[in-house]
Amino acid sequence: MSRTFICTFEGDSDIEHRRDRSWNWRPLQYPIGRFSWNGESDPQIREEWLGIIAGTPDELRRVTAGLSEDQLDTPYRPGGWTVRQVVHHYADDHINSYVRFKLALTEDVPTIKPYSEPAWGELPDARLGPIEPSLALLTALHQRWIAAWRALTPSDWQRAFIHPRSGATVSVERLAAQYAWHGRHHVAQIRALGQRSGWTEN
Secondary structure, eight states: OOOOOOBOOOOTTHHHHHTOOOGGGHHHHOTTOOBOOOSOOOHHHHHHHHHHHHHHHHHHHHHHTTOOHHHHTSBSSTTSOBHHHHHHHHHHHHHHHHHHHHHHHHSSSOBOOOOOHHHHHTSHHHHHSOSHHHHHHHHHHHHHHHHHHHTOOTGGGGOEEEOTTTOOEEEHHHHHHHHHHHHHHHHHHHHHHHHHHTSOOO
16 A cells, blocks of 8 residues: 655754745655655554565665766755765664654653754765665664564554654654655655666666
């Protein structure tokens, strides 16, 4: 069962993104649409989300396989991150969200610490570093994350944290939906760039 996502969640990067009024690149930034959360799920839907999250590292490795250094340093859209930065962003962002997930499970609705995605993306390791460490890190991280998610009790899915920038209370359930979307989101950006650039036929 496939689902369409349209974004209503303001997270670590959405405030920065709203400051840019260059709307003409929106289809390139959101090739699968933006994320939405309607508050509804059941065990079947949750398992679908976890299947997507579990497959994200392999999908990212597949879409970047064989790319040259020049291709890795190509922005996925005008003014956007390079493919290299997108790969490192996956590792950075999913580490942060894994920690938030654990805090939600072990504390009483904690307020988490946000981070600046644009600033992290401009650090030297993100702009210049080889992608293999981030691909390997993402694989190991998702093995731990999926094992933890599949061990949740029904009540655990409703545990939550507060995001201080938006004031939103984000449940573990909502986090799973968001990261199913996020796993597809950046892979689709890279795949679309490859298709537009003639790097791939798929």
